[in-house]
Amino acid sequence: MKKLTRPSLFILACLVWAGCSTTKSLKPGQFLYTGAEININPDSSAKIDNQKQVKEDLESKTRPRPNKSFLGIKYKLAIYNLAGEPTKPKGFKNWLRRKGEPPVLMSDVKLKYNNDVLKSYLISEGYLQSVVTGDTVIKGKKGKAIYTANTGARYKINKITFPKDTGNMTRIINANKGKTLLKVGDYYDLDTYKNERIRIDNDLKENGYFYFSPDYLIMQVDSTIGKELVNVTVKVKDIAPDAGLKPYSIKEINIFPNYSLRRDSTLRRMKPLEYNDFNIYDDKKTFKPRLFDRLVFFQKGELYNRKDHNQSLNRMVNIGAFQDVRAEFLPLDSFKNNELNLNIYLTPLKKNSLTFSVTGTSKSNNFVGSEVKITQTTRNLFRGAEQLDVSLSGGFESQIKGTSQGKNSYSFTAEGKLTFPRFIVPFYKPNSTNAFIPKTIASLSYQLLSRGSEYNLSAFKAEFGYNFKENLHKEHTFNPISINFVKPGFPNDSTEKSLYAANPLLRTTLERQFIIGSNYNFTYTNQMEDNRRNNSYFNGSIETGGNVWGLFVPKDEKGQRSIFNVPLTQFVRVEADLRDYYKITKNLIWANRLNLGYGYGYGNSSSLPFVRQFFAGGSNDIRAFPARTLGPGTYKVPTTATFADQGGDIKMMLNTELRFKLVSILYGALFADAGNIWLRKEDKGDPATGNLGRPGSGFKFKNALNEMAVGTGAGLRVDATIFVIRLDVAFPIRKPYLPEGQRWVIDQVSFGDKGWRKDNLIYNIGIGYPF
Structure with missing residues (x-):
């Protein structure tokens, strides 16, 4: 009992000291200002519309602001007092005092100024007869300001009158008055009047009035008609300059x-x-x-x-x-x-530029490594603002723990991308007139991935397509031609046979693949609108492979449609990613994501090619499971497997995360992830090749929810706006590969058990938010 009591008493003593230390350095006659209290119509039982929000708005407009606090503790003031008066011009005390905050005193409060500010705000909201009075209350060495607002009735608009049609300008104003923001029956609102002036100004700007300004308009309000009503008259000021009154x-x-x-x-x-x-x-x-x-x-x-x-x-x-x-x-x-x-x-811009970058990687599947990349950019290549980017990169990864500890891989990538700031369409010249430049993009790349003495993969990719923004929120990317060719290589036949014998799943992963198809991607987002309470993001994509070519390519002796003796991959793949960000408060955001994917392989393909499959687990996915190790279905990768990557044709994933500010640029998060992947048809294996299949990997709609994995955890983020560094720790609370009835493992959580921590805690380091 004593072991628990002593730390508790120590923490309590620290909190008491922090609270007391905020006033201990005050001089006689000084009182610490703790904030403002707003009382709205205290003598009336009736509440005004949206009273809670109005109260918050009024409080936010009072000055000065009290010292910053966290959990009721004025930590910055405590730091300031702890530093004390510096005895030297430089040193630790000076640094510590600058990190703190001097006390905000009651003598800094200007009641009359705040009364006028609060009354002006209430009038702007339509409370034209409002009265605000302020007073102070002092208790001990602390004090606060109390403001009492008697609002009176809120006025509404009775009638709107626009200028008489006496010329070109007034004709334009009257022709567009149907778009007015002023509506009979709406409350008097100063912001609406300001926006109405801006609307009229925009109409005039569209008709040549270059030098016109919203300040040349006046909204005359008559509040003497009674019954808490006002008449609004829109007029052009007599003092408006001649230059603003004519079109150019x-x-x-x-x-x-x-x-x-x-x-x-x-x-x-x-x-x-x-x-x-x-x-x-x-x-x-x-x-x-x-x-x-x-x-x-x-x-x-x-x-x-x-x-x-x-x-x-x-x-x-x-x-x-x-x-x-x-x-x-x-x-x-x-x-x-x-x-x-x-x-x-x-x-x-300069015609040529060279960029060089070095990046480090740390992945959930225990691989660490680095990559070096150099990019040459040539602008205005054909004197039409075209841009050519040629890049070379090389990197390595090494598995630092696990069954394949010490395994290394190396990669080399070469890529060229040519961007034309216009649509290039044969026999057609599309005319885009919005504010965003449409682009035609042609790219070609080659990548070599080497797994040391085991195997290597050569991948060629060529694409031709278009990117254009419909408006600020909507973006489209369409690639009518997308060609991928993947070719594996082995040191010798015996190495190939031994790899497949050890892990038969590698046979589908390392097979030669020829994908010729098209893809389309649509993105919608309003995340750039910071003033919204709720922001959303949607990304949808569809990709086809071998659909058109499959009609013309003849079948070979094996009954497969092949090009250059490589079977043509045929499939359709669709994916949707929907995200929602709800601002509970300024520093508290509830983020949610729903990610669904479905792939259908046909013709030569019974499932999606491995490079187009869906995966589950990892730092941006279901964080309580290592990358690409979850699923498919109830299948569990053996601990002895040398190749753990598991793909599927179907994916369902749900993420929810509560993000909150801790201090400065340090943020915290609490999250839960759920989901899994499945094969469209269960992998029954092939005994002839030693492939035992993957029991439970097939998708059945009625079993989908029962086969979902669930994980939860917490994280820290360093959000410096231009970059975000993220550290998450997560653990599973539902394991789909366990027998039915035993999949929920939340009752087994034991942070004090070293063995449990080793088997269940997953650490993820990432750049940027997970979604």
């Missing part, structure tokens, strides 16, 4: 594709190349003129409009050929007429 058209479009400040005067003096509506100032002919047909949406003589302005800028930035993009609109004759000259200044 484009006179000249001057493009400087190879611009620099050093050459500014030289470029302006030279004779431009006249191409369509553009005057191109480029004596070095850096880019083909037709490139600008896809980048600049303005035409001579047309009215200025914001849509063309934004799309032009976005395209010039997103094409990836320029390090600086600037568009300048200059009025002719100092606003005396209604014409603008458009000057576009473009500074290209």
Whole structure:
């Protein structure tokens, strides 16, 4: 009992000391400010709409903010006090004091200022008769501010009046008033009025009013009509300048594709190349003129409009050929007429660049290693903003523990990728007019993987396809041609036979494969919208192999359709990955993922080829099981297996994770993962080759939930925004390979048992979040 009591008393003493230390250094007459308390209509039993949120908003607007705290402990103030007054200009005490936070005092509280701020906020929300009074309460050496808000009734909109149609500008405003954000019956809301001014300004910008501003509009509100109603009148201010009240058209479009400040005067003096509506100032002919047909949406003589302005800028930035993009609109004759000259200044990126990277890897299957990669990038290859990336990489991995401890593998990869900033489609010229640059991508790669004296794999891949963004949220990738050729190699026939005898599953893994097909990928995300309470992400893909070629390729003497004596792989594979991120609070996020996959092999193939199969287990998957060792179904990889990778045709996975901030850039997580993989048809093996099959590997819908693995754990993340380093520790609480009725093992969890920890705890190190 004493062993438990003493640590508890010590912790309690530390907490008491931390609480007391926040006031011990205060001087006589000083009181520590602990925060603000908001009371809304305390004399009324009726609550206002969304009272809890309004209360939180009011509290957040009070100043000053109290000292930061964690679990009720003002840790930064305690650190500040612990450091004390430094006696030297430098040293540990100075460093410690800077890490702390000086006390926030009651004398810093300005009640009248806060009263005015809170009243202004309530008025902006429609409580036009609100009154706020503030007072202070001091107890001991601490104090707080109490603000009482009597809101009165919340006003609603009774009528909206737009300007009379007296000219072109008022005609445009009235023509678009059906899109107004002001609705009869809605509450008075200052933010809505501001957004309505922005909406009208945007309508005018689309019709040539380049110099108009939302500040030139005024919303006159009449609250004297009674019954807590207001009339709103939209007007153009009388003091609006003449330049903002007339539309402007484009006179000249001057493009400087190879611009620099050093050459500014030289470029302006030279004779431009006249191409369509553009005057191109480029004596070095850096880019083909037709490139600008896809980048600049303005035409001579047309009215200025914001849509063309934004799309032009976005395209010039997103094409990836320029390090600086600037568009300048200059009025002719100092606003005396209604014409603008458009000057576009473009500074290209360097034509060639070389990048070098070294990465280290640590995997859940006990492999560690490193890779060196060098990439040569050539931009504007054919003077149309094309980009060629050629990369070479080499790496090694070694298994540091397990049944194959000491086993090494080496890899070499060469890849070339050519990107065209446009669609290249035979006999057709698609016209994309949104803000994002469509891309045509052709790639070719070769990879050699060597497992020392056992075997090696040579993989060739060629792809041709398209990538384009429909809008900010939706992205499509379509590769009509995708060719993969995988060829195994062995030192000699005896090595091959001994490998297959030791592990018959290697026969399907290391077989020659020829995949010719197509693939399509669709991504939707709104994660870039930080103001949303709930964000989502979806990725869906479909891939086919051998479908079209299978119609034309004749069968060989074995009844298989083959190309170059290699059986043509035929399959259809679909996968969906849905994620949801719900912000419970600013620093508490509940993340969930559902991942489903299905593959159907036909013709030459009874299942998906190994390189296209689904896998379970690992740092981004079901973290309580080593990578690629879970499943299929209720099958368990023997501990003596030299090759543990297990693939399947079907995958179901659910992940849930609670993410919370600890301190600074350190975050924590609690998670649970569930799922498994299955073969579409059970692997019954082939006794002639020594393959005993994989009992329980087949998928049956009625048994799927009963064959799910479940794991849970906790993790730490260092989130520095530009990179995330993750450490997770997980353990299984349901093992699908155990007999029915014995699969839940949560009652066997024993962190104090060394043997249990060795057999069950899985450590995962990763870069980035798991999903």
